[in-house]
Amino acid sequence: xxxxxxxxxxxxxxxxxxxxxxxxxxxxxxxxxxxxxxxxxxxxxxxxxxxxxxxxxxxxxxxxxxxxxxxxxxxxxxxxxxxxxxxxxxxxxxxxxxxxxxxxxxxxxxxxxxxxxxxxxxxxxxxxxxxxxxxxxxxxxxxxxxxxxxxxxxxxxxxxxxxxxxxxxxxxxxxxxxxxxxxxxxxxxxxxxxxxxxxxxxxxxxxxxxxxxxxxxxxxxxxxxxxxxxxxxxxxxxxxxxxxxxxxxxxxxxxxxxxxxxxxxxxxxxxxxxxxxxxxxxxxxxxxxxxxxxxxxxxxxxxxxxxxxxxxxxxxx
Numbered sequence: 001x002x003x004x005x006x007x008x009x010x011x012x013x014x015x016x017x018x019x020x021x022x023x024x025x026x027x028x029x030x031x032x033x034x035x036x037x038x039x040x041x042x043x044x045x046x047x048x049x050x051x052x053x054x055x056x057x058x059x060x061x062x063x064x065x066x067x068x069x070x071x072x073x074x075x076x077x078x079x080x081x082x083x084x085x086x087x088x089x090x091x092x093x094x095x096x097x098x099x100x101x102x103x104x105x106x107x108x109x110x111x112x113x114x115x116x117x118x119x120x121x122x123x124x125x126x127x128x129x130x131x132x133x134x135x136x137x138x139x140x141x142x143x144x145x146x147x148x149x150x151x152x153x154x155x156x157x158x159x160x161x162x163x164x165x166x167x168x169x170x171x172x173x174x175x176x177x178x179x180x181x182x183x184x185x186x187x188x189x190x191x192x193x194x195x196x197x198x199x200x201x202x203x204x205x206x207x208x209x210x211x212x213x214x215x216x217x218x219x220x221x222x223x224x225x226x227x228x229x230x231x232x233x234x235x236x237x238x239x240x241x242x243x244x245x246x247x248x249x250x251x252x253x254x255x256x257x258x259x260x261x262x263x264x265x266x267x268x269x270x271x272x273x274x275x276x277x278x279x280x281x282x283x284x285x286x287x288x289x290x291x292x293x294x295x296x297x298x299x300x301x302x303x304x305x306x307x308x309x310x311x312x313x314x315x316x317x
Contacts, residue, residue: 151190
């Protein structure tokens with residue numbers, strides 16, 4: 001049995017690696033792909049996404065989405081992480097954009113959910129701006145969307161772009177706050193499990209030995225991203241944020257442990273903006289602020305070894 005998914009992505013290197021894995025996973029039926037600003041601007045994100053989809057022959061519709069945060073805040077980008085092109089400076093040939101549709105990401109989201117009511121899992125790999133916009137366009141959307149799985153934030157882990165904030169959350173905390181406050185199942189795959197799920201030199205070597213289209217894309221984009229992570233990890237490699245998120249939807253048996261927490265998003269803090277704040281207290285009265293806070297499924301442990309092995313096998317096949 002396959003799971004219908006709509007993937008919203010800000011395709012940098014790891015997002016591209018995740019999208020490739022999704023397209024190679026028979027467990028997933030990709031009904032559509034939408035793009036957002038995030039790792040780079042939405043134009044380059046859409047280009048990178050189209051390249052990945054065309055190289056693997058995907059027929060799913062692709063829609064370009066938000067170029068800035070919900071409140072209009074203009075994004076800042078860090079080309080030293082994902083490269084000037086957002087894909088490790090891989091110098092990929094231009095796509096034809098044959099999958100691109102003439103409606104916005106939010107509009108495509110609503111259309112696809114209406115076509116498959118109650119069936120679609122929304123996988124957010126970047127800021128949640130497009131989903132927030134879709135909810136604002138149609139507040140009844142939560143009644144028809146199966147669940148939301150988001151790669152973003154952190155529960156007990158430190159942040160990456162600030163001591164407490166993860167990049168996707170900090171890009172648009174207002175959208176995250178709006179989305180988690182809806183009446184649907186929300187699953188967080190945060191830095192708690194993605195930051196130490198590592199694609200290393202031995203995995204890159206296996207990918208380089210393959211002639212598959214997916215392997216060629218990973219081999220082109222991953223090295224500079226792995227170089228960025230080297231001083232962080234203490235070895236040559238990169239965190240598998242988005243690929244792991246995709247895999248947990250395709251293979252839920254990889255989830256080793258999870259908790260359900262009340263969660264709020266800091267939208268105003270001078271030093272803590274973008275923090276996903278979870279209430280891990282046990283046996284205490286949550287108090288008036290936290291009593292009504294949204295409850296979120298937080299993935300706290302995964303089978304990393306099996307995931308990485310499976311990832312390399314599918315990319316190189």
